[in-house]
Amino acid sequence: GEDVEQSLFLSVREGDSSVINCTYTDSSSTYLYWYKQEPGAGLQLLTYIFSNMDMKQDQRLTVLLNKKDKHLSLRIADTQTGDSAIYFCARDTGGGNKLTFGTGTQLKVEL
Amino acid sequence: DTAVSQTPKYLVTQMGNDKSIKCEQNLGHDTMYWYKQDSKKFLKIMFSYNNKELIINETVPNRFSPKSPDKAHLNLHINSLELGDSAVYFCASSFTQAGEQFFGPGTRLTVL
Numbered sequence: 734g735e736d737v738e739q740s741l742f743l744s745v746r747e748g749d750s751s752v753i754n755c756t757y758t759d760s761s762s763t764y765l766y767w768y769k770q771e772p773g774a775g776l777q778l779l780t781y782i783f784s785n786m787d788m789k790q791d792q793r794l795t796v797l798l799n800k801k802d803k804h805l806s807l808r809i810a811d812t813q814t815g816d817s818a819i820y821f822c823a824r825d826t827g828g829g830n831k832l833t834f835g836t837g838t839q840l841k842v843e844l
Numbered sequence: 845d846t847a848v849s850q851t852p853k854y855l856v857t858q859m860g861n862d863k864s865i866k867c868e869q870n871l872g873h874d875t876m877y878w879y880k881q882d883s884k885k886f887l888k889i890m891f892s893y894n895n896k897e898l899i900i901n902e903t904v905p906n907r908f909s910p911k912s913p914d915k916a917h918l919n920l921h922i923n924s925l926e927l928g929d930s931a932v933y934f935c936a937s938s939f940t941q942a943g944e945q946f947f948g949p950g951t952r953l954t955v956l
Contacts, residue, residue, distance in 0.1 A: 763942070775848075775934055775947035776887075819885060830875055830941035831900050834887040 737822060737835040744841045751812045753838045755805040755822035760784075762824035765798060766832070767807045770819045779807070779820075809840075817842045847871050848948035850935050856954045857925055864921045865951045867935030875899075876918035877936040877945065878910060887934070893918050894941055922953075930955045 737757045745751045753767075763784055768776040782789045782796045782805075789796045795808040805822050822835040848869045857863050869876065877900075878890040892900035896912045907923045918937075922929060935948040 768947075770885075773950075775949045776936075777947070778944055781944070821887065825942070830877075830892055830894075830938065830943075831889055832945065833889075837885045837887070 736833055737824060739820075739822060739835040739838045741836070742839050742841070744843060745812050747812060747814060747842055747844050749812055751807075751809040751816070751840055751842075753807045753809075753820050753822075753840065755807075755835050757803050757805070757822075757824055757835075759824070759833075760800060760803055761826065764825050765796075765805050766823040766825075767794075767796065768821040768823060768834075770821065770837070772818075776821065812840075812842050814842045814844070816840060848935055848937055848946050850933075850948040850951050852951060853949065854952050854954075856956065858956055859925055859927060861925050862921070862923045863925060863953070864919055865933055865935075865953070866917070866919045867948060868917050869935075869937040869946070869948075870916065871937060871939070871946060873937035873939050873943075873946075874915060875938045875941050875943070876912065876915075877938075878918065878920050879934040879936065879947075881932040881934060881950070883931070891918075891920075892941075899941070925953075925955045927955050929953060 766781040767779045793810045797806045819837045823832045875894045877892045881887045891910045893912045912918045932950045936945040938945045
């Protein structure tokens with residue numbers, strides 16, 4: 734399988750919380766990232782977490798990192814229709830500047 | 845002003861042709877990248893340049909040749925295009941080799 738894996742789809746109702754999960758096999762990264770890709774657009778960095786942290790909160794976004802289980806998650810509180818997009822987790826390699834991306838999760842927010 | 849720009853946005857061409865995609869960043873960054881996103885949205889790095897020097901070259905066919913005339917530009921030239929080259933190609937840049945990467949809007953390449 735891929736080094737960094739995500740479930741393909743997630744559907745939530747507007748106002749609910751969304752949780753997007755990511756698992757990885759190589760734990761040598763310094764940082765792990767969450768990117769958002771809207772249709773027809775490039776990738777936008779949402780947030781990132783240093784590998785020695787367990788949690789990071791940034792407004793509606795909460796990142797949780799479980800190093801033992803090699804699991805990263807992104808929680809979006811009060812999900813809005815504008816949050817509909819593909820979300821990619823990514824990790825850097827030991828060298829720092831090469832990003833390995835997950836397979837992407839398509840988030841659909843329904844009214 | 846666009847931070848990382850790519851031209852063209854769309855490129856449709858025949859198999860066997862040679863084409864180039866251009867990337868420019870006005871952020872003063874030292875490091876630039878090319879990524880390929882396939883039809884399943886899988887995103888993979890191809891190349892990385894730091895101060896005009898090649899530092900990452902993934903297992904990409906040598907039909908793909910990046911060129912960095914200066915720190916602000918990283919162009920991608922593709923020879924003898926094949927059907928499998930159809931994808932969206934993203935350019936990105938970062939201030940340092942470990943910094944946040946800013947992505948361009950992508951170039952959708954379709955090979956017929």
